[in-house]
Amino acid sequence: MVLYRLTKSKFIRGQQCHKALYLDVYHPELGYYPSEVLERFARGRSFEAKVKAQFEGGIDVLRACRGINEAPATTAELLKNNNETTLYEAAFVYDEVLVLADIVHKTASGEVTVYEVKNSKAVTDVFRNDVSVQHYVIANALQELPTLSLKDFSLICNDGSDNPLTLSLLDVARDAMKHIAAQVQQFKEVLQGTEPQVAMGVQCESPYACPYQRYCSRKPRGQRELDFNSL
Numbered sequence: 001m002v003l004y005r006l007t008k009s010k011f012i013r014g015q016q017c018h019k020a021l022y023l024d025v026y027h028p029e030l031g032y033y034p035s036e037v038l039e040r041f042a043r044g045r046s047f048e049a050k051v052k053a054q055f056e057g058g059i060d061v062l063r064a065c066r067g068i069n070e071a072p073a074t075t076a077e078l079l080k081n082n083n084e085t086t087l088y089e090a091a092f093v094y095d096e097v098l099v100l101a102d103i104v105h106k107t108a109s110g111e112v113t114v115y116e117v118k119n120s121k122a123v124t125d126v127f128r129n130d131v132s133v134q135h136y137v138i139a140n141a142l143q144e145l146p147t148l149s150l151k152d153f154s155l156i157c158n159d160g161s162d163n164p165l166t167l168s169l170l171d172v173a174r175d176a177m178k179h180i181a182a183q184v185q186q187f188k189e190v191l192q193g194t195e196p197q198v199a200m201g202v203q204c205e206s207p208y209a210c211p212y213q214r215y216c217s218r219k220p221r222g223q224r225e226l227d228f229n230s231l
């Protein structure tokens with residue numbers, strides 16, 4: 001049984017370009033990530049680790065289970081108690097979308113706050129979308145866990161001096177629920193078809209430089225570069 005077809009990162013990719021989503025799922029080996037992008041990812045992980053350390057005593061769900069397919073059930077199990085609990089990389093699935101929440105904190109009375117960590121000072125639309133898709137999945141998944149209720153959904157940014165700055169995006173995420181649901185259906189349809197034919201354009205650089213630019217800029221077989229010197 002397929003547990004999930006989309007993840008948060010693939011959803012964000014789909015918002016940039018349907019072809020990029022398709023390639024991310026079926027041909028990720030075609031992606032190219034320059035060293036500066038890999039360094040940015042590494043800085044992001046380092047800031048995330050620093051923030052997680054401030055939520056002491058958390059359990060890393062991915063280390064507490066035997067693989068990603070077990071992670072949602074392990075998360076649900078770890079949240080079923082009457083104690084204050086903090087989880088890192090808590091996994092939730094709804095509507096065939098899997099998300100991993102950076103930090104989930106549950107009070108003894110079952111109130112859940114979710115935190116997404118971004119190593120950035122600016123709160124961009126991509127971050128709002130990121131939180132909104134997580135909220136769509138987690139708010140719906142928590143309905144299956146009746147002892148729990150969603151209290152808040154926050155973004156933790158970098159204040160510019162490597163200190164966390166917390167901002168609630170719960171209202172933004174709630175307002176986006178219907179839109180996210182429609183996009184999930186649209187992206188699942190994209191994945192059921194053949195590779196979308198999308199011409200390169202402004203979307204290739206915005207909001208991120210797409211890793212499939214080398215692939216998309218290749219000339220079709222048989223088409224040769226014009227040699228202007230021979231004209």
Ligand code: SF4
Binds near residue numbers: 018023198216
């Ligand atoms: S390079 Fe451009 S057209 Fe190709 S997959 Fe990426 S965003 Fe889409």
